[in-house]
Amino acid sequence: MKIAVLNGSPRKENTYAMAEAFKEGAEAAGHEVEILNVVKMKIAGCLACEYCHTKGEGRCVQRDDMDTVIEAYKTSDMIVFASPIYYFGLTAQIAAAIQRVYCIGKPAAKKAALLLSAGSPNPFTGAISTYKDILAFTGIEDAGIITASGEENKSEAKLAEIKEFAKNF
Ligand SMILES: Cc1cc2nc3c(=O)[nH]c(=O)nc-3n(C[C@H](O)[C@H](O)[C@H](O)COP(=O)(O)O)c2cc1C
8 A cells, every 4th residue: 555644743753753653564564655744845825716626627826845745645545644733733734735635626545544743631632623524524534543642752652552553554
């Protein structure tokens, strides 16, 4: 299976460790995994101009690094969203990459997963709710959600849990 992991953290710390653990586990199970650092990419917000649904015939009017993410949306069997919690939600950078799927309607993926990192014990409700609503809307199956809070971040136990999780698709 081809898997794209969208990393929404600007740091190579907690979320990135979760993304890498997922990659390691999934590759051990024979999957092809690419981590897309959407925070390092230049991805503007959707302009709602509807060019993509008219003259653009599925292509966004904006030429930026979203082209790379759209390619991954079109060709991946599974999408993993990995993000720190910023003010009870996903980061602005990963939200832009999620919303810009608008030009093609939805990802081709049949499965998705969510990896979330936060400082405090339970700020995940908003991000999980957004993720579940998007999956319901696009008809993509939820393969699982893993969260890490405070001390759990980068802990051996949490990274081992993610590696095991990634082997089971
Ligand atoms: C702008 C900003 C907003 C944050 N908002 C929250 C929050 O609402 N709840 C929380 O528990 N942690 C919050 N945090 C802490 C991060 O979610 C936490 O440190 C996380 O582990 C960072 O992941 P990273 O190491 O991948 O960047 C925030 C951090 C930043 C920088």
